[in-house]
Structures are given as structure tokens and as C-alpha cells.
Amino acid sequence: MNSMNFEGMVKMACAAPIWTVEAEGESWRKMAKACADQGGRLVSIWGSEAAEGFVVFAACVFSEGMLISRCSAVDGKFASLADIFPCAARMQRAVHDMLGARCEGEDERPWLSHGIWPPFPLRKSYDPELDFAPAGGNYPFVAVEGEGVHEIAVGPVHAGIIEPGHFRFQVVGEKVLRLEERLGYKHKGVEKALEGLMQNEGAELAARISGDSTVAYSWAYAMALEALCGVTVSTRAGFLRGIFLERERIVNHLADLGALGNDAGFSFGLAQFSAIREDMLRISKEHFGHRLLMDIVVPGGVSKDIDVKAREAILAECASVREKVLILREIYADHTGLQDRFLATGKVESGLAAKLGLTGLAGRASRNACDLREDHPHAPYDKLDVSMATHHGGDVAARVSVRFDEILESLRLVRAMLEMMPEGEIAREIPGCSGFGAGWVEGFRGEVLLTLEVEKGVIRRAHAHDPSWQNWPALEFAVIGNIVADFPLINKSFNLSYSGHDL
Secondary structure, eight states, rough: OOOSSOOOEOSSSSSSEEEEEEEOOOHHHHHHHHHHHTTEEEEEEEEETTEEEEEEEEHHHHETTTEEEEEEEBBTTOOOTTTTTHHHHHHHHHHHHOOOOOOOTTTOOSSSSSSSOOOOTTTTTTOOTTTTOOSSOOOOOOOOSTEEEEEEESSSSOOSSSSOOOOOOOEEEEEEEEEEOOOOOOOHHHHHHHTBBTTTHHHHHHHHHGGGGGHHHHHHHHHHHHHHTTTTOOOHHHHHHHHHHHHHHHHHHHHHHHHHHTTTTTTTHHHHHHHHHHHHHHHHHHSOOOOTTTOOOOOOOSSSOHHHHHHHHHHHHHHHHHHHHHHHHHHHHHHHHHHHTTTTTSSOOOHHHHHHOOOHHHHHHHTOOHHHHHHSTTTTTTGTOOOOOOSSOOHHHHHHHHHHHHHHHHHHHHHHHHHHOOOOOOOOOOOOOOOOEEEEESSSEEEEEEEEEETTTEEEEEEOOHHHHHHHHHHHHTTSSBBBBGGHHHHHHOOOHHHHOOO
């Protein structure tokens, strides 16, 4: 990246172009503002170290495609985009935690760093063995004052076997006045670990960023590498990737629908959806070698094919799952107790959803409709006429409804891809390359972005972005005015990734 010209267009096996542009000073903010004025959204902000110092990137999406702007951090400072895109605030704090570049006048509290590792790990001079005195003191949560207000601290260790996150509630009685989150407990140093790996080796680590989205991250990584190396995968490999991604979407929605029923006191739903999901996982294990389809999407294509036996099993599975899901949808809709818990709970109005940049499934449930499979379809979705599932309610019930719709649509897509898939090779060799590439895939939570800077086949910098970055702040608004006991239900209706966020 030190010697390459960043200006230009990223080569993509994708209907949506991705432009890259240098931006300095006020032009950085003007580009972001122009995108916002056109109804666009911010996907991610991240930093890197270059010969001239620190540089910061912003990926913005509008109707024509994605614009990735690159801005120098002069004297370690860069202009904030948080007043244009509120979801930028935590990303900018993370840039400081990782590199030391900061926005002046913005929230200076650490975000990913808990003061237990030496500062600025993404600097090239970082030494994890350096003597280090951990930062002391407690994280300064914002407090609400007033008569009858008290504070409830939850996590990061929870009663169930779930990922760690801390939630600080300010309440009056049972009513929530404010929620503030503290994340970063799952930080594993993924982006630092990717540095120095050979370009194909990074795929295995990318597949483990967030285990429930392993296909999405693997595909985004492969797409980024294929883009910068100018490799286009075969049509058959593209269809196989689509089938695997839709299977991942289905099994996650099944798990969420069961858990949502259970959180509302309907354990029958958990039992039924868990059984359907388990059958799908076993078919994946039998025919593709892994229950979660890990390491099945690789740079250049896929590592597993679908034979006649697997094709017949998946077609039969699609018919069976569809029948069972339709029955369970009627049961959920007719169950008075469930609907009482779901309706008007954890509501995010469409205007607030758009302002916060709510994305993916949660955004579509609040009429903030964006789905890369329809808006900017890459192969094989450009041949499938995807029907986006949306809802206007913005509450738990709406997010449940969108999940049901997406399962049924994904089952249709899998059947269509099996019918349309041609014969051919499933993988192509990726030569050693240099350059910048981006991969952009619609996972089950929303859009996953992964960018790579590669020099002579070696990864210089990698950045992975999970849609949970946009949606965690929205959860804080969704819980306001609800009772504390409804928080687990609201939280599960979003089902955000701690691991994908924390990296």
C-alpha cells in the first residue's frame, strides 16, 4: 500500500462497482455528506499505517455502488464523521484503540481496549512482549440522575453459555430509561494475526471471525483476494457458494426463531426449530464435512462439490423444512402469549433506523430496506431475482416475521440454484498478487465487508467488518421504555455478534 496509487476502481466479480479515492481534509467529510444526502449509508471506518503515517478509510454505500475513501491522519488526527453517520462514533474510537489516530472533540473513552494489552496493536512497531502497566480505573459509564433512578449492571459473564458483553441499565422501577453497552471482551487480535500471512493462508482465519457467519466471511475474504488478483470463479463455484450461504442463513434463522419462542416462555418452539436445524446441520456434515460449512468457501472457488446424492438430499430437505416452517409460523401467529410478548416490544421506528444506519435483517424489519442480494447482486444472485423480505413494524414481531420470510425465500433460492447450476470446475488457482481488494457479501445478519492490502502475495493489512457494528447502538434505543425483563427477548431478536464486532 505504501507505493500503490489508491485512486481507481476495485475489480469485482460483482454488479456493484467499488470506487477508491484519496481524500484530504474537508473533502473527506464532503464525500461522506454527499453520500448521506443521497440516502447512502456508512459501512465501515478503519485505519492503517502507511509510509506517510496513519491513514483512515471510510466505506460508504449509495445506489450506484460503494465508495472507499482514504484520508491521511495529519499529526495523528482525522475529521470525525459521527455527526453525519452516528454509527461512525464507535468505529472511530476503535481506530484510536488500534492505531492511536484520534478525532478531536469526540468521545475519548476506549472502545475495544480494556487496558490489558499494550496500546496500538496495529502499528508495525507493536511488540506484545513489551513491558506494560495495565490501565486502572473503571470505565466511565454515563449515569442518569433523578428521583427513583437506579442502576443495574449485567455481564460480561452471563448465566448461559453465551458470548461476553456488559450492559449498564438506568431504570425507574422496571422501566428502562437508558442502556449503555461495553464490548471488546472477545477481542482476539484477528486483524493483527492476518498480517504477514500468505494471501491464501488468511482464508482459514477469516472463516473463524464469527462462527455463525463462516460462509459469509469466507466468501468476503475470497472475493477480496479474487478482486485484487483479477480472478473470476467458475459459474458452478458461484452457485455452490450461493447454496452454502443460503444454508447458513436458514440454520441461523431457525436457531433464532426457536430461541425467541423460548425467551417468551414457549419452549415448544425451541424444541421444534432446534430439531429442524439439527437435521440440516447433519446433512451438511454428511455431504460437506462440516456442520457449519467451515472452510468450504476458499479463494478461487469452493473446496466441496455437490454430487447427485447430496443434490437429492438437499431438495428433499428444502421441501420438508418449508412444510414444517409454514406450520410453525401459523402456531407462532396464533399463540396469544407469544404475540403479547412480541408486538410493540423493542421497537425501532423507520426514521431512527435510517439515522442510526440499522442494517441487515434488523434494518429490513424497520423499513430500512437494503439487501445486497437484490440491491447490488453479484453472481449467482444476479440470475436469481431475489425477493427482499421487509416489514414496517420495527419491533420483535417484525424481526420474527422477516426471519420467517427469509427462510422461505432462501429455500426457494437453494432449489433454483440446484436446478440452474451447470457442470464445471469448482476451484481456480490464485496467483501471488499485490494490490487492494474488497469483498462485500450479504450474510444472515447483514452486509459483511472484508478488505485486503497485499504485497507480493503477503497480507500487509486486512480489515473485517460485521453488521453488528451498526446494530449494537440501535439496541440501546430499542430497549428504552421497555421493562428490564424484556431485554433478553429484544436482544435475541437482533442476535448480534460479539466476536464479529470485537475481532
